[in-house]
Amino acid sequence: MTALLDLQSVSVSIGKVALLDGISLSVARGQILGLVGESGSGKSLTAMAAMGLLPLFGGRVTQGSVRFDGQDMAAMTEAERRKLRGRRIGFVTQNxxxxxxxxxxxxxxxxxxxxxxxxxxxxxxxxxxxxxxxxxxxxxxxxxxxxxxxxxxxxxxxxxxxxxxxxxxPDLIIADEPTTALDVTVQAQIIQILGNLVREKGVALMLITHDMGVVAQVCDRVAVLYAGRLAEEGAVAPIFAAPAHPYTSALIGCIPQEAMAKGALRGIPGAVPSALAFPAGCRFHPRCDRASDLCRKTVPTTGPRGDGRVACHHPGALA
Ligand SMILES: Nc1ncnc2c1ncn2[C@@H]1O[C@H](COP(=O)(O)OP(=O)(O)OP(=O)(O)O)[C@@H](O)[C@H]1O
Ligand code: SF4
Ligand SMILES: [Mg+2]
Known part of the structure; x- marks a missing residue:
């Protein structure tokens, strides 16, 4: 499937602070990509980069490329990008x-x-x-x-x-936590409606959420962000069956029904580090129960896994 939106190794800085590091992801028509991660992991910044909106926040893409329908966003004028946003990309905000x-x-x-x-x-x-x-x-x-x-x-x-x-x-809809402010029943309804519209009209949808339950329910693919880097990306079913990245496992463990089945609500101890103090090596290592000396010193490269990719020195096995 050819991608409508394609981010290749995108790094983003605001002012002098590097916030996103080498994010690659894509969304095709008729497909729903869930973009997940805890608060501060870089989801909204990724959306801003995809829409060419970073300059409004004093931000810029320092490396990599953002392509929409094959066109390089960086090569467009601001007027062209504005037209693209209005005409071909629909944006749904959180509030x-x-x-x-x-x-x-x-x-x-x-x-x-x-x-x-x-x-x-x-x-x-x-x-x-x-x-x-x-x-x-x-x-x-x-x-x-x-x-x-x-x-x-x-x-x-x-x-x-x-x-x-x-x-x-629009050909692409980017919905940034479109239901966070709503109660659970209304949330489910709106997500369902959005999902159906995508299927019927063949629109591409990037659905930003911190709710893995929503991802399991409506998304085809999922991209998991942690501290400004991509942890894992791929088709939803195999990732939920056997997450490769410990962070993905932890997020899946946070789905209430799954956690309840295990007899406890398992939160992820610790917090996403600030961009001013990212840990060396793998940024997840202070919270990871699989962390080794290698993890503490060396940034994991992103490698293929099933039909997706994972960035971890000790990924879980495929199901
Ligand atoms: N305008 C800005 N100036 C400086 N830092 C920023 C700015 N916007 C975001 N950041 C930082 O970039 C990181 C990622 O922010 P982002 O808003 O993309 O997170 P998020 O995943 O969307 O979180 P949330 O779930 O809370 O919406 C955070 O550490 C945040 O503090
Ligand atoms: S690279 Fe190491 S610390 Fe990072 S997620 Fe994988 S096992 Fe954990
Ligand atoms: Mg956000």
Whole structure:
């Protein structure tokens, strides 16, 4: 499968601080890639790099390449990148309130996307908006389109943000923890809807989450980040059956039902190190029960494993 979004050995710095180190991952059309890792592991920065948004944060890609549909993002002008983001990449943020204008009616906010990017007139844009709201299982779409953001629940607002991301008919959707602010039932619904849309429309989806349960439920592939580096990447089923990287195992151990089956909720002791004090060798070594002297001194290279890749000196065996 050819990748729509392809990151090759991408390193990122903000100011003088190196935050991402050699991240490679890709997403194809009709595919859902889960990007996981604890808070501070570099998920959002990876998304920013993928959208060419780093300059807004004083950041830059210091090494490697980001390609969208074969085009090198670094070779584009800012205007070209902006057009790409609006037209071909839809972004769903964690907090719907930052994406919605509180003083504009819902319908108008969604309409504007297809008017701008698809060149639809007012009437056609509204029809498209109502159609999208219905697809997102919003009851009484016409009434919701006339509502103001503050009149809607959190789950409803997040669906509107997803509608806005979809309105321009993007080829790629990047959803950064799209359901973190919502309660568990609404979360499951929204993830399901997003997953179905991807399958039906053949869109590529990069789904950022810290929830391995969500990954198991809807993703085809998963990329696990730790402290700015890729720990492991590959198809979901074999990785869940036999994770190679101890960090992946620990994250899977954090899925409540699995942990419960083992009789205890197994958290991962310790925390992701700060970018100002990354440990030498493998950055996970202070928290790893497999760590050896080699791990403490030498950075593990990324090697193939099944259909994916892993960066670990002592990876687990394939199932
Ligand atoms: N603008 C910035 N300036 C300096 N450091 C930053 C900046 N943005 C992020 N970082 C640092 O980069 C690292 C990765 O951040 P990132 O936001 O990508 O993490 P994340 O995986 O998305 O975490 P979360 O789950 O909390 O959203 C963190 O150590 C963070 O402190
Ligand atoms: S390289 Fe060593 S410390 Fe790092 S995850 Fe693998 S076993 Fe653990
Ligand atoms: Mg984030």
């Amino acid at each position: 719907p309130m930052t994406a919605l204008d509180p003083v504009q009616r819902i319908g108008e906010q969604v309409d504007v996307v297809s008017r701008l990017h698809l060149g639809l007139d007012r009437k056609a844009a509204r029809e498209r908006t109502l159609d999208l709201l219905t697809q997102l299982r919003i009851p009484e779409a016409a009434a919701v389109a006339e509502a103001w953001p503050h009149q809607l629940s959190g789950g409803m607002k997040q669906r509107i943000v997803i509608a806005m991301a979809l309105a321009g008919e």
